[in-house]
Amino acid sequence: MPILRRRSVRIALTATTCLIVATLCFFAWQSFYPVQAADGWQVQVLHRDVAKAASLLPQADGSLLVSRELDDSKGSILKITASGDRVVLIDNLSKPDGMAAVKGGWVFSQEGGRAPVSLSRDGQLTELFDGESVQGLWNDGDHLYAVEDRKGNGRLMRYDWASGKLDVLRAGLTEAEGLTRCADGRLLYTEKGSGNVRALADDGRDPVVVQGLSHPTFLMCDERGLWISEDNTHRARLLRVDAKGVQHVVLTFLKAPQSIVADGKGGYLLAEGGRDRVLQLTPPAAQSTAQR
Template sequence: MDKSLSDIGRGAVPLRRVLKRVAFSIAGLVLAAAGFFSWQSFYPVQAANGWSYRVLHEQVPKAASLAMLSDGAILVSQELREGRGSIVRIDGPGERHEVLGGLSKPDGLIAARGGWVFSQEVADKPVMFLDDGVVTPLFEGSGVQGLWDDGENLYAIEDRKHIGRLLRYNWQSQSVTVVRDNLDEAESITRCPDGRMLYTKKAQGVVRVLAQDRSDPVLIGGLNQPTFLRCDERGLWINEDSTHRARLLLITPQGKQQTILSFLKAPQAVIATGNGSYLVAEGGRDRVLELTPSDSTPR
């Protein structure tokens, strides 16, 4: 028996209702995803047992590199683009003075030769030397981020995809040597008390040891976008440059990995204050944190 169209449609869910249900489902998923990322963004930083932290300075746009001054003030590079970046001095009470402006993504900052060396993480910007308000170009680089100085040589590493370089500048001869090339997103270089030089490969999530035979073995893997390295008597500090759930890790001299801070947002440099505590630049939240161990004593 033939059925009329009205009979066929009877009892079926109207198309409009189906589309409405699909739209509500998609909207629910979008809201759930937005809520999840919002939770990750605003979830407070967590410190490991034996450590505590406080927000030392707020409203420090794109805080990146840090340096301690002898009078207790700090220098902070504000990693803004297109000439809006700067290096600022923040005194103990929080008063701020611009040391140098008009920069583009100022990132590396390190004391050397009685002054300060800094880099800008953009193409074709030289590594510069700042001394008593006078800025002097040292050598050319492209996307230079990490810096390390041992008194005789200044090392600079370029954060570039596949064509980055590790450069060594000799202060006496003013010559530049390419130590490594064809690096992929290498962002930080440091030397540890045992003499080993380490560098990061952010995209691969590893820290490598600079080896004379150029094999550069992996020291630590499985990291989430490692960006900054620092060695001291406590071990190797590693910051992860992730915008969600980033960590500050400490690898002890015995090889034990500890998560000191978690739920950070794009953390950058870590420095010691000399009073047993550390400062952490949390660029994703535009602030500087002070990190203190329970066994804090002046160092």
């Protein structure tokens, strides 16, 4: 082989190797770069090794229920006690995702295909209604709302606790994942693919209330505003939209964050499914109170 040709081959191989190494380093950086909190906020890992943590449901006894969103009947609902012990409450589930508290128990959905939305109460498991890839749940006491994460044929449904009747409020939705109701009475839901959050309206037009997001998934409303987690594999964010509609980035460099809930102590818990863990988020006000 001529000298010039050998030299060209070496240069090409070196360049290719450098490109591969740089690419691997970039993805490693995205995966392992620590989560960053906004000024005044603090974030720490509360529970590790919680495979595909999705929904969180704190209990009155200080324990925490976590849905582990594993497919092919490998998913489960895990209870982490106040002392840190772990007990599997329900297993053999297909991507258990949404959870909501109900009187005397809790309900959960399964996103892995056709599966029932079920009620767990007093040690008994009751199937309420069937859905296809149901994710978000919201319970207001009289009704249980559920939304399906499907492409073009998802439904937003309302189950009546008194009669057992199931009404389809919306059909033809695409990647509608999260549900929440705010203090002003609006029921909000996400459209993950389009990056929108919409409000359910009587006229059926459902106005966009937040747009330009990157794969919004779980929602929560409280006195600080509307919380939105972005279900991105890398560099995902936790956002807060205040009463004036201003967006605040609270956490960055998350990996597939899911449910956010109040921890009952002035802070929040966030399931970071991409890193198999539960984070604890402390706001500036709570930190100041703890220091006094």
